[in-house]
Amino acid sequence: MNEPLLITRRGHTALITLNRPDTRxxxxxxxxFAAFEALVDKLNADLSVRAAVLTGAGSAFCSGGNVAEMRDRTGMFAGSPEEITERYRQGIQRIPRALTxxxxxxxxxxxxxxxxxxxxLACMCDLRIASTTARFAESFVKVGIIPGDGGCWLLPRVIGHARAAELALTGDTIDADEALRIGLVSRVVEPDQLLPDALALASRIAANPPQVLRWTKQLLQQARTGTLDEALDAAGRLQGLAHHTADHAEAVAAFFEKRAPVFSGGVA
Structure with a gap:
C-alpha cells in the first residue's frame, strides 16, 4: 500500500500530499493516523521548515471517512457504540489532536x-486556497452520523456559528465560489495555478523569521479559546523572547541598511 502522506521540500516549505487516490x-x-502524528513531530523538530502546504493526490482533496467501511461495519466503525467511541478516540481524532x-x-x-x-481537515489548516474544481460539504448528516472528528468545533471558528450550523445541519455541498463568499477559503484559482499559488503564499510566509512565525501561530491558536488577558500575557512573554532573537537583530539591521534580511532562527 502507498505511503499515506508524501512529504517533499520546496525550499523552506514542506509540501504534504494525501496519497490515497484510490479512496479519494x-x-x-x-x-x-500515525502518519499525521509523525508528520507533526518531524516538522516541529525542524526549524528549517517555516511553512507547509497540504493537498490531495488525484482528483479529490479528501473524501472524509471510508464509506465502504461504514457500510461493512469494519475498521473504525466496527463493534458496539462504546467500542466505536474508543476507535474514534484512538483513530481519526488523533489527526486534529496532532495538527493542533x-x-x-x-x-x-x-x-x-x-x-x-x-x-x-481543511479547517484544521491555518489558511485555505481552493481550485475551481473544489467542493465542500459538512455532510455527516447525509450518512446518518455526526462530525466525530471535531467538525462542530472547527468549522464555526472558520466561518462563524450560523453558517457552520447551516452546513452541518443540511449537509449541503457548496462550490468554491460559495466557499470564498462565506470565508471558508481566502481565494479561488484555476486548477493549474493551485499549487503554484499555495507555494507562493507559503514562500511569502517562509521569508519571515522561523521562530517568530511559530510563536505568531501559537498566539493565533490560543486566541480561539482564550481570554484577552490570557492573550496579552502570552503575547508579552513571547515578545520578550522575540526581542532577544538573532533574527530580530538581523531584521532591524537590514531595515537600516536597506537590504533583505537573512534569517537563521538563532538566538541573540
Whole structure:
C-alpha cells in the first residue's frame, strides 16, 4: 500500500500530499493516523521548515471517512457504540489532536472535493486556497452520523456559528465560489495555478523569521479559546523572547541598511 502522506521540500516549505487516490484520500487506517502524528513531530523538530502546504493526490482533496467501511461495519466503525467511541478516540481524532500541535503555518491547497472529515481537515489548516474544481460539504448528516472528528468545533471558528450550523445541519455541498463568499477559503484559482499559488503564499510566509512565525501561530491558536488577558500575557512573554532573537537583530539591521534580511532562527 502507498505511503499515506508524501512529504517533499520546496525550499523552506514542506509540501504534504494525501496519497490515497484510490479512496479519494479517505482518512482511515492506523497508518494514516500515525502518519499525521509523525508528520507533526518531524516538522516541529525542524526549524528549517517555516511553512507547509497540504493537498490531495488525484482528483479529490479528501473524501472524509471510508464509506465502504461504514457500510461493512469494519475498521473504525466496527463493534458496539462504546467500542466505536474508543476507535474514534484512538483513530481519526488523533489527526486534529496532532495538527493542533503543529507549530508551522499550514496551508490547505484544496484541489477537489473536501467532504465530511475532508472539509474538517481543511479547517484544521491555518489558511485555505481552493481550485475551481473544489467542493465542500459538512455532510455527516447525509450518512446518518455526526462530525466525530471535531467538525462542530472547527468549522464555526472558520466561518462563524450560523453558517457552520447551516452546513452541518443540511449537509449541503457548496462550490468554491460559495466557499470564498462565506470565508471558508481566502481565494479561488484555476486548477493549474493551485499549487503554484499555495507555494507562493507559503514562500511569502517562509521569508519571515522561523521562530517568530511559530510563536505568531501559537498566539493565533490560543486566541480561539482564550481570554484577552490570557492573550496579552502570552503575547508579552513571547515578545520578550522575540526581542532577544538573532533574527530580530538581523531584521532591524537590514531595515537600516536597506537590504533583505537573512534569517537563521538563532538566538541573540
Amino acid at each position: 484520500n479517505a482518512l482511515s487506517g492506523e497508518d494514516m 500541535r503543529l507549530q508551522v503555518p499550514l496551508i490547505a491547497a484544496v484541489n477537489g472535493p473536501a467532504i465530511g472529515a475532508g472539509n474538517d
